[in-house]
Amino acid sequence: MRISASRLGSLLGDDRGDGPAYLWIADGIRAAVADGRVMHGMRLPGERELAPALAVSRTTITKAYSVLTERGYAQAKQGSGTTVVLPGGRPDEGDAEPLDDRPADPRLLNLVQAAPPATPGLQAAFETALEQLPRFTTGRGYYSLGIPELREAIAQRFVDRGVATSADQIVVTAGASSAVGIVLTALTAPRAAVVLESPGYPNTVQAVRGTGRRPVGVPVGDLAAHDEALARAKTCLVVLDFQNPTGGLADDEHRAQLARIWTRRGTTPIVDETLVETWLDDEPQVRPMAAHHPGAITIGSASKTHWGGMRLGWIRAPRHLVGALSAARRSFDLGSPVLEQLALDELLRTRPGLHPEMRRMLRGSRDRLWEFGIGCGWEATRPHGGLSIWWRLPRPRGAALATAAEREGLSMLPGAAFAVDGRGLDSFLRTPFTLRPEDIDRVLPALRAAAERAGLSG
Template structure:
């Protein structure tokens, strides 16, 4: 995949680096951080020294020395005919793991998975489903495309969100990740180029990589996603497919507006790319702001993944795919080769929850607003040097650490009874060692205790030999941890 970054975009990403002294080192350090943070992907060709010199308004020697320093540290390689190409040194972690919902012990608080408890009314929905079950027992209990009534209810919800949908377009699956696996089987082959955001959902990265696909990440700037490199990367790479999360992106919580959705959809259509849209948290807007239209409104050929896991309960293990009519035969064929139907009882229970309408959705959002507020306050109080943006929705904070110590922090946090997901897990092409995801799906008390423990772990990490710092006195944290 031939990828380049223009001198204009690189200059914008470098900010005021060229104005600091010594300029060559500041520019080199800024580029190194951009690579480590996944904002410039390995394999990207940097602008020529002449182009960057003209754009930055510095001497040619400054840029030459910056590039030379990056080469010495393993961040650039020189390729014949390709100029200076970004590389990731072997000592920088790259994520290739799955998020695991299990904890390591009874006292461990697992913040590695963003999955809230069952929404109020789940037990009643199961009870109602049990009452209806006898009516289904005379049949085989298998509905390869899903229970018809549930497909109608899901289609109706799409229509309420501004996307008219035929129930025949809805294929019910055993969770969104299972749905992604079905789509990979149906449409992707080894060596196909697949675009994802960077950062992105680790289990999806692994599923795509396991298919033999070549993954390319497009930088997501959580503060202004509409100015990200998404359309530029699509135009350069012309990928076979794209896996995107425009609604409260995991892990950044960024929300793509309608204008950017239309622009992205146009770029994907021009590239001839199959578009897979993950809408698992699309219903979790927490700021009462109007939502953009579903991505498939702008891209009619897009395949949309949905799930009961975040809005209702992950234990239901029911998801769905909204499929354009022309692609239905391929999806159904791949589905039958993967499994032949989601559990019937859970589909009936989910149907009752979906029919609960706005009341059920409002209850979940109110719960998550409180937990988001608790997480924001706890991090600001215990970890004041961490940077984050309060997301407009979704389930987590994407925190930037003062030092690139995410993997080490997660190991220390485990010793303090908290399981975390390190930034490199979310990196499709490596990097992100300065970031960690903090979900706010747990109860407020658990969030407070978890953040206090993470703060102790961070003090332990930053007081090590590499930093030369002494740990701060814990005081309030010790009271919370005991």
């Protein structure tokens, strides 16, 4: 795989700074490699091609490539040019998501994970965070509610979306699943029933069970079933923005009806907004649930917009609940890492939400999978946000398709994995589109062969 001179030039941008041009080129390529915009194994343009594209001399390009090679980010071979490498070898993708006890099989193409790669600018954010870290190392480093700077930045995101919020309403956590556990521990009794949408996110179900509470599934979007379930349960958790796995977006009328149900039932509502900023086409003009119901507890995460490896999430809650949440938080851990919090604070202040380049990438991958599924005769509502397509298959053969896919070297999950009780939904399949378009192109032949094996190829 090769990156063109024009593409590389667009990644480097126009801000050349005051230093030598070769360092601008080397540092820019290194940052793009660290962010995943230039991938391990990509061949860089030759000096003769890149020099005029960047309006520099060939000597400058040669010197930049030498710096990259010395730092371990490139490898030069006679006759093959200069190839990007990652220090330490090939990238480690980590376990598949949703997570289970089995390590991801590196031999399988991954169509399980609904988490995008790191946002462009991540390494620069960490470099800025390192510069700020000495302000904190004179203290003990424990911030059970989160560092003040990050709590203020998260609160400002709510303000920007039309919900008055102050930093003292924010609790920083180790991701959204941790936030679920903290809220349930603080505000519900052991073995309490928690109403969840089905299909839903498997890790949320695990988080509920992990606290000793009982998940009760209701169909996604069914207000009557939701209302009826809350006659026997006092807590619910919903995803209203690009619901995982269906991709559904609740309009303001639906949210208003939910608010009325919760008020009448005396419900403690938990609203998961992890995917709220993953819109792909037009930004939705809907009000956050906290604007409809001031008592709603909102949880969020950096995993889908910035990077799952940061392991940072948050809770926005009414002020009178923050003390109980803080006490529950200490039963999980004593606080999140300061360096990661500083890096996320930098990202939220400089580039909140999905980076435009990431949004373009996700659109391209979504469109490839959409065309494939429609061509197979599968049905779905085209998602305008989120990270996956939820397909209705022509026949209830989802489990058979997942088994056939594994034989083709492709890892994926059947619909039953997203049922709250782990059963049924065999007529459904989730296909995440978080791989880069070129990787989706590698996946599609295996998916087509699996669909043919399972009798689902149209």
